[in-house]
Amino acid sequence: MTPAQKTGGRNRRRLLFYGAAGVAAAALGGGLAWRQLAPKAASDRAVDLFYAQSLEGLDGRNYAFEQWRGRRLVVNFWATWCPPCVEEMPELDQLHQEFVNQVHFVGIGIDSAANMRKFVEKVPVGYPLLIAGNVGTELARELGNASGGLPFTVVIDEKGAIVHQYSGRIQPETLRRALVEA
Template sequence: MFLYVFVGMLSLSIGVAYQIYSQTDFSTLEGKSYTFKELQGKWLVINYFAEWCAPCLREIPELNEFHHTMQEQGDVVLFGVSYDAIQDHELSLLAEKYDIQFPLINELDTAMPFDPPKYLPATYLIRPDGTLAGQLLGEQSQQSLLEAIQAK
């Protein structure tokens, strides 16, 4: 009897631990999963865009450049979010068509630490401690994003 209880408790403990450690807040089109907690210590830049938004499309080359520069430094991470609810296949086609080189969030398991934008393009800055630093409205450049992070 003791053995059954022990095995049952062990199985329950393993199941709970697996559930806790396997939870994610969001995943990207590339198949990577993230938690906000694991990204603490870095600036998060989250850019909302849509194909029908001309300024959104104009800023993509600047966001690509920002992404590559920040990848080298390692202290800032950029993610894109489609404002329109589209399937992964459509998001993939959009990324290819407009040469989006930064990770695109395709699945959100936990609410973002801010309300969705009312206007586009919109970019949110989240401090390394996980708090919202602010929202930038309008077309951004690599320089404007660097300046905004330095000012916060």
């Protein structure tokens, strides 16, 4: 074996080693980033804080969240300016109709009442839509939405525990399975 061949072999091994190390570092970095952006487990305090809230609905009524304690509840944080939120609303409404006697749905709008009213003229929704504005963003963070992105959906069971959290547009089948399992 010539000295050039020995050097070439060492360089290939070195390149493979550094390449593997780079892939491992990228995977670790991606995993850490996912952990930062993924929904965080909400504490019991956060759920208690949630149930202590009340917001005005588009229908003008004041909704005390305490009324939903002891029932399975789907809480969807959304906004009219959020395309994935708008896309999933008809599907959420369909699931609301499917589970009407088993699960309560509520939409918390991180938006203005005027924008939300215009939206429901085009896309009717059968469950309460509550007006939260920026207060809703903080409530969503307390429930595990560390990134603050929309849409964000949580499923709370009858005992007051968050059993599922979803950041981004939820697929109807995913939520359906969660509701059947819960």
